Amino acid sequence: xxxxxxxxxxxxxxxxxxxxxxxxxxxxxxxxxxxxxxxxxxxxxxxxxxxxxxxxxxxxxxxxxxxxxxxxxxxxxxxxxxxxxxxxxxxxxxxxxxxxxxxxxxxxxxxxxxxxxxxxxxxxxxxxxxxxxxxxxxxxxxxxxxxxxxxxxxxxxxxxxxxxxxxxxxxxxxxxxxxxxxxxxxxxxxxxxxxxxxxxxxxxxxxxxxxxxxxxxxxxxxxxxxxxxxxxxxxxxxxxxxxxxxxxxxxxxxxxxxxxxxxxxxxxxxxxxxxxxxxxxxxxxxxxxxxxxxxxxxxxxxxxxxxxxxxxxxxxxxxxxxxxxxxxxxxxxxxxxxxxxxxxxxxxxxxxxxxxxxxxxxxxxxxxxxxxxxxxxxxxxxxxx
Ligand code: HEC
Ligand code: HEC
Numbered sequence: 001x002x003x004x005x006x007x008x009x010x011x012x013x014x015x016x017x018x019x020x021x022x023x024x025x026x027x028x029x030x031x032x033x034x035x036x037x038x039x040x041x042x043x044x045x046x047x048x049x050x051x052x053x054x055x056x057x058x059x060x061x062x063x064x065x066x067x068x069x070x071x072x073x074x075x076x077x078x079x080x081x082x083x084x085x086x087x088x089x090x091x092x093x094x095x096x097x098x099x100x101x102x103x104x105x106x107x108x109x110x111x112x113x114x115x116x117x118x119x120x121x122x123x124x125x126x127x128x129x130x131x132x133x134x135x136x137x138x139x140x141x142x143x144x145x146x147x148x149x150x151x152x153x154x155x156x157x158x159x160x161x162x163x164x165x166x167x168x169x170x171x172x173x174x175x176x177x178x179x180x181x182x183x184x185x186x187x188x189x190x191x192x193x194x195x196x197x198x199x200x201x202x203x204x205x206x207x208x209x210x211x212x213x214x215x216x217x218x219x220x221x222x223x224x225x226x227x228x229x230x231x232x233x234x235x236x237x238x239x240x241x242x243x244x245x246x247x248x249x250x251x252x253x254x255x256x257x258x259x260x261x262x263x264x265x266x267x268x269x270x271x272x273x274x275x276x277x278x279x280x281x282x283x284x285x286x287x288x289x290x291x292x293x294x295x296x297x298x299x300x301x302x303x304x305x306x307x308x309x310x311x312x313x314x315x316x317x318x319x320x321x322x323x324x325x326x327x328x329x330x331x332x333x334x335x336x337x338x339x340x341x342x343x344x345x346x347x348x349x350x351x352x353x354x355x356x357x358x359x360x361x362x363x364x365x366x367x368x369x370x371x372x373x374x375x376x377x378x379x380x381x382x383x384x385x
Contacts (some may be wrong), residue, residue: 056178089310102310154370211352239327
């Protein structure tokens with residue numbers, strides 16, 4: 001029999017109200033570490049969202065003209081089918097170079113207050129510019145890239161619509177790309193752990209539930225991986241081992257030395273080691289050497305390999321690393337200690353970590369990027385500003 005509202009008896013209503021009250025009480029009970037679904041993305045006042053801006057950002061994200069020799073777009077290193085990051089441990093670089101770090105996923109990047117593994121950028125807008133201009137990513141020159149956009153009639157129209165300027169401006173391109181990235185977030189309805197917290201008891205396997213208990217209990221992961229993002233957004237030195245390419249690939253070594261030079265480390269440090277100093281590049285404090293931003297643990301199923309240098313290929317390897325109390329190195333935090341996990345417990349932790357990813361990866365097909373056209377009158381009457 002179909003039960004419409006009309007068929008519920010008085011006692012039925014009381015039962016429903018009691019059940020609702022009980023589930024409210026359950027919801028009010030704090031979840032350890034403040035885990036829970038992601039809130040709405042915070043939108044900066046100086047870059048409001050609009051559908052047209054996001055669409056423009058999507059085109060630009062795939063546009064190789066936003067790089068030095070028009071070979072490399074954001075999507076070259078942040079492709080949807082590889083978790084919006086790079087599948088190689090150390091990311092590919094601008095042609096002829098190799099990056100020295102792993103390319104992070106840009107999924108949920110909108111939630112970080114500081115971007116990059118060492119926190120070097122503090123907004124998506126600023127980050128997009130440094131990615132397109134940086135010598136080992138886009139290697140593009142701002143004014144040149146701006147001029148390229150101005151010769152694309154469809155961009156001229158779109159930038160005018162979105163930003164109200166006569167001609168595209170490169171700063172607006174970074175704003176549009178940032179707006180696009182703010183739409184690339186996990187959807188709680190598609191994340192098993194979020195559904196489970198919301199009351200769907202079938203959403204997590206028994207193993208993942210045991211893994212959750214370990215995560216917030218014995219294994220102590222939640223001390224650094226708390227909150228909806230599962231990141232304290234702080235910087236810690238775990239002693240992650242060097243990637244072997246740091247000792248075997250000349251291109252990686254060139255980048256490491258160049259980075260150290262760029263970032264002005266002392267000569268003694270520079271000669272003594274080509275280690276990645278992490279947060280210390282910003283703070284100049286030796287106590288920050290080797291510290292990297294705690295990454296979110298969402299969408300890990302799609303974003304291997306792991307750590308700032310991609311040294312671990314699987315979540316099993318990561319859990320093994322934490323079980324041993326982390327690696328060797330300076331500034332290790334007191335939270336890291338051998339955990340004594342059994343083989344089953346390690347599997348359970350991995351099952352829990354996997355439950356923090358959406359059922360399916362977030363995929364988007366590459367858009368058709370609009371073509372450049374010569375200015376009809378050689379540009380004499382079309383004065384770019
Ligand atoms: C040649 C490869 C490459 C290209 C091209 C590239 N990136 Fe990246 N991206 C990386 C790497 C590697 C990192 C990590 C760098 C670091 O932490 O120092 C990164 C980090 C990021 C982050 C930080 C995520 C976080 O969690 O902090 C964002 C956002 C991002 N890129 C967006 C972009 C955008 C937008 C573009 C295009 C304008 C772009 N990237 C172009 C390789 C690339
Ligand atoms: C002291 C703080 C701290 C604790 C405790 C901690 N983590 Fe982390 N975690 C980090 C930091 C920082 C990184 C990045 C380190 C790096 O790349 O050098 C990281 C990286 C990771 C990564 C890689 C994610 C990626 O995208 O590359 C996973 C997975 C992870 N942690 C899971 C765990 C688990 C499981 C536990 C508990 C057994 C745990 N963490 C305990 C701080 C911590």
